[in-house]
Amino acid sequence: MVSAPRLLLIAIAVASIPVYLAFMTSEGLLVQVAGAVVILFLVSLVLFTGRSPIAPDSRKSISPNNEQVDFGDIELPDSVLSDESASKSPVSELRRTRGRKQLSEIDEFQIPEPLHYSADPSNDETSPITDFEEEIEGLAKVHIARSDPELLAEAEVDRYLEKQRSRRAEFRERMIRERRRELSERISANLRKWSELEDGxxxxxxxxxxxxxxxxxxxxxxxxxxxxxxxxxxxxxxxxxxxxxxxxxxPKNITLDEERTKFSEMEEMPPPSHLDSGMPLPPLLPPEPPDLPLRED
Structure with a gap:
């Protein structure tokens, strides 16, 4: 029999559908979504609530084995017991014999005699040689993995140092690139200034x-x-x-000898006169700035 709250819940779920179609469809999208969520919630309550069905009792009635069987007026003869069975005590009858053997039936364990090996290599063919001495390939060996806290700490320190070295190397390369860029800009500015002064x-x-x-x-x-x-x-x-x-x-008619003579005459030209007059030489390029010290982390 369905309970009263469940009947009320089913009625509300059924009645909510026409209410939704009548009043909610003309509203906005947000109101429609909210109404649909409420209807789905009611339907899920109807489907997943309620009492679970009672499972039928699968236990079978065990018939007593100790019932006395009435054979009517028939008289059964007494059980015939042998002399051996009569002489046995009740304690011997209760002794468990299943899966065991009598002590008299167990043979004594015979220790095999050790094999004697001769030291003479000539008798290797006659002497029994076991294969246990030979190393078996592919035999699995037991490996015990141990975790040493000191080794783990050292490995962590090594990883940290390696990371710091890589960061320091990247920082040094970036500093060198920036210094070269600044130096090239400075030199180009000086050359541009000198060219403007010289060109006029x-x-x-x-x-x-x-x-x-x-x-x-x-x-x-x-x-x-x-x-x-x-x-x-x-x-x-x-x-x-x-x-x-x-x-x-x-001109195309100039030979190689004439060119050589021209070059030799140019090499034999005297130095310029301003060197003999003691005039100062033009200014040279300024010296390069000293290297900036690298700051390490």
Whole structure:
């Protein structure tokens, strides 16, 4: 028989479905989801609650074996006992004999005689040799794994030191890269400054301007426009500029001997005059900054 609370729960679950269809479908999505969750909760309560069915008793009634059998008026003769059975005591009848043997039936254990081995190697064929002395391949051996706290601590320390070394190496490489980058930027800035000082003003662009106020002198004055030429500007004073034109055409009839003579003449040229006059040499590149000390962790 179904209990009253369960009947009430079933009625509420059944009634909630038309209520949901009538009132909840016109509401928002959140209200619909909440109503569906409530209905599912009621249905699950109906399905998974209630009393469990009583299992039928599988025990069988054990019929007593000690019931006295009535054979009516039939008289049974007395049991015939042999002389041996009559002479036995009740204690001997209760002795357990199943799975055991009489002491008289157990044979005495005979200790085998030890084998005598001769020291003469010539009698190896006749002497019995056992195979236990030979090492058997593939035989499993017992291995006991032990955990030593000291070894575990040393392994942990080694791992920590190795990690610190790797971090220190990465930090050192990063510092070296940063120092090289800063040094290259510093050198490039100095070279750019020196090049601006040495190059000076752009005379080629200034002479092309109509209101520059500079008079340009050409050297040589006559040139062949079909031959490629290189030009260089030299300022004479504030109002004059010399434009030197050098032909870049190399004649093909010059032999190897002539080139060697030209090079030998260039090697025999005297040193510049400013060295003899005692004038100071142009400034050299500044020395490199000292290496920054590395800071270790």
């Amino acid at each position: 003003e752009d005379l080629s662009a200034i002479t092309k301007m109509p209101d520059s106020g500079l008079s340009v002198f050409f050297e040589p004055e006559d040139h062949d426009p079909t031959i490629p030429q290189g030009t260089s500007y030299v300022r004479i004073d504030d109002n004059r500029v010399l434009k030197v034109r050098i032909s870049l055409d190399v």
